Amino acid sequence: xxxxxxxxxxxxxxxxxxxxxxxxxxxxxxxxxxxxxxxxxxxxxxxxxxxxxxxxxxxxxxxxxxxxxxxxxxxxxxxxxxxxxxxxxxxxxxxxxxxxxxxxxxxxxxxxxxxxxxxxxxxxxxxxxxxxxxxxxxxxxxxxxxxxxxxxxxxxxxxxxxxxxxxxxxxxxxxxxxxxxxxxxxxxxxxxxxxxxxxxxxxxxxxxxxxxxxxxxxxxxxxxxxxxxxxxxxxxxxxxxxxxxxxxxxxxxxxxxxxxxxxxxxxxxxxxxxxxxxxxxxxxxxxxxxxxxxxxxxxxxx
Amino acid sequence: xxxxxxxxxxxxxxxxxxxxxxxxxxxxxxxxxxxxxxxxxxxxxxxxxxxxxxxxxxxxxxxxxxxxxxxxxxxxxxxxxxxxxxxxxxxxxxxxxxxxxxxxxxxxxxxxxxxxxxxxxxxxxxxxxxxxxxxxxxxxxxxxxxxxxxxxxxxxxxxxxxxxxxxxxxxxxxxxxxxxxxxxxxxxxxxxxxxxxxxxxxxxxxxxxxxxxxxxxxxxxxxxxxxxxxxxxxxxxxxxxxxxxxxxxxxx
Numbered sequence: 167x168x169x170x171x172x173x174x175x176x177x178x179x180x181x182x183x184x185x186x187x188x189x190x191x192x193x194x195x196x197x198x199x200x201x202x203x204x205x206x207x208x209x210x211x212x213x214x215x216x217x218x219x220x221x222x223x224x225x226x227x228x229x230x231x232x233x234x235x236x237x238x239x240x241x242x243x244x245x246x247x248x249x250x251x252x253x254x255x256x257x258x259x260x261x262x263x264x265x266x267x268x269x270x271x272x273x274x275x276x277x278x279x280x281x282x283x284x285x286x287x288x289x290x291x292x293x294x295x296x297x298x299x300x301x302x303x304x305x306x307x308x309x310x311x312x313x314x315x316x317x318x319x320x321x322x323x324x325x326x327x328x329x330x331x332x333x334x335x336x337x338x339x340x341x342x343x344x345x346x347x348x349x350x351x352x353x354x355x356x357x358x359x360x361x362x363x364x365x366x367x368x369x370x371x372x373x374x375x376x377x378x379x380x381x382x383x384x385x386x387x388x389x390x391x392x393x394x395x396x397x398x399x400x401x402x403x404x405x406x407x408x409x410x411x412x413x414x415x416x417x418x419x420x421x422x423x424x425x426x427x428x429x430x431x432x433x434x435x436x437x438x439x440x441x442x443x444x445x446x447x448x449x450x451x452x453x454x455x456x457x458x459x460x461x462x463x464x465x466x467x468x
Numbered sequence: 469x470x471x472x473x474x475x476x477x478x479x480x481x482x483x484x485x486x487x488x489x490x491x492x493x494x495x496x497x498x499x500x501x502x503x504x505x506x507x508x509x510x511x512x513x514x515x516x517x518x519x520x521x522x523x524x525x526x527x528x529x530x531x532x533x534x535x536x537x538x539x540x541x542x543x544x545x546x547x548x549x550x551x552x553x554x555x556x557x558x559x560x561x562x563x564x565x566x567x568x569x570x571x572x573x574x575x576x577x578x579x580x581x582x583x584x585x586x587x588x589x590x591x592x593x594x595x596x597x598x599x600x601x602x603x604x605x606x607x608x609x610x611x612x613x614x615x616x617x618x619x620x621x622x623x624x625x626x627x628x629x630x631x632x633x634x635x636x637x638x639x640x641x642x643x644x645x646x647x648x649x650x651x652x653x654x655x656x657x658x659x660x661x662x663x664x665x666x667x668x669x670x671x672x673x674x675x676x677x678x679x680x681x682x683x684x685x686x687x688x689x690x691x692x693x694x695x696x697x698x699x700x701x702x703x704x705x706x707x708x709x710x711x712x713x714x715x716x717x718x719x720x
Contacts, residue, residue: 409510410514
């Protein structure tokens with residue numbers, strides 16, 4: 167039936183292994199490539215999509231990705247003073263939300279403090295304002311780390327445009343080999359990035375390493391839809407519509423073809439949970455959003 | 469790895485290598501380099517989407533190209549057949565000449581006498597600051613010969629400008645589109661001809677409607693198929709003689 171033809175993965179049976187270059191076989195979407203080739207190809211994908219990344223996210227998910235990211239920060243529930251590492255954070259979506267959240271929590275804290283101190287002298291009140299102003303984030307900080315220069319560039323421009331400067335740093339780095347010391351961060355997030363990492367196990371080990379004891383690992387990523395009806399509709403939309411959107415909006419069919427294929431290749435919820443546990447995390451759990459189209463995985467370093 | 473041609477037409481549909489073709493196409497599974505296979509639903513979505521974007525932003529040449537490819541399923545075979553049944557057109561299909569900077573000897577063309585096709589073509593390129601290398605390669609045409617036909621149509625477009633004496637501003641482009649619409653029947657040309665004028669001023673619209681479009685239509689109907697002319701072998705021919713031979717009336 168024609169429907170099935172539409173749902174079938176598009177033409178492109180995996181290519182034969184090529185090159186004598188180092189590295190075992192890996193997948194790039196539905197193609198088979200070496201490890202080195204995969205890293206390179208993924209770098210090129212993000213280099214090419216960087217400028218239209220946000221527009222495409224909005225078009226493909228009809229704006230719902232914003233809700234997913236809001237929920238992630240909500241689950242994180244950071245308190246002022248938290249040090250966050252956002253890996254593969256490219257264009258800054260998580261970082262900006264984090265800053266907004268701690269800022270509002272901080273506001274509430276200060277307001278509560280003021281209410282409490284109704285009988286202070288005017289001098290004491292004035293001093294507390296000074297403190298408040300220079301500390302609207304309460305010493306919270308977020309480090310955005312990404313392997314791709316173009317994505318970081320877009321992120322920095324956005325930050326400037328939206329007026330984010332305090333508590334924000336941008337670092338070029340590889341999730342498989344982070345340029346940070348051990349036991350450094352309170353929270354580690356990776357939103358829609360772990361799918362593009364070539365050695366997920368290494369990235370998880372690095373996440374464990376750089377987190378402080380008691381630190382939390384949070385991963386927001388596309389996952390598997392178990393409901394068969396929804397799964398068919400989701401496949402139809404992914405394979406038929408998304409590459410077309412990529413061509414029309416960004417003039418780039420291939421990158422978005424890669425995107426939908428890479429989602430299918432990514433381990434499902436339970437498998438990812440097991441991988442996170444393997445890296446040493448405890449109390450690993452996941453929460454499905456939108457029937458499994460997206461899942462938030464969480465774990466703690468104890 | 470290098471692009472594999474083993475499972476495509478051994479002729480390789482582009483005979484020579486332009487600078488843009490030296491980029492290797494890794495793992496392409498189509499009929500020609502750059503070919504992306506699409507389902508009918510995808511073609512329909514592409515046609516609709518590219519039409520909207522092309523209307524809103526006429527500078528998105530890639531969208532105009534995509535529109536042409538996804539809607540040309542009737543017109544392209546028609547054009548290909550016209551070429552097959554004409555001796556010069558047939559030769560073009562066999563030899564697959566390309567018009568790009570690497571195949572054109574610009575200095576030789578510049579030295580040709582004024583009024584010759586080659587000289588006037590180079591003058592057109594320089595006056596309007598365009599290059600023959602900016603044409604999009606086809607992606608969504610599912611037949612490699614038809615992909616060449618549409619590529620040839622794109623590359624010959626600048627020569628149409630030269631033969632019709634039209635510049636590359638909005639007005640000139642619309643006139644050429646009218647001519648091409650009549651000549652080729654490509655829906656993309658018809659849409660461009662119909663909707664292009666919405667961005668023109670009233671004065672230009674008047675000139676368009678009263679003089680230019682009627683002339684373009686008459687010439688288009690009268691002329692033989694413009695894809696059946698082996699332009700690369702006619703650089704020395706005077707433009708006027710070529711116009712007469714094809715059947716294009718002198719521009720107003």
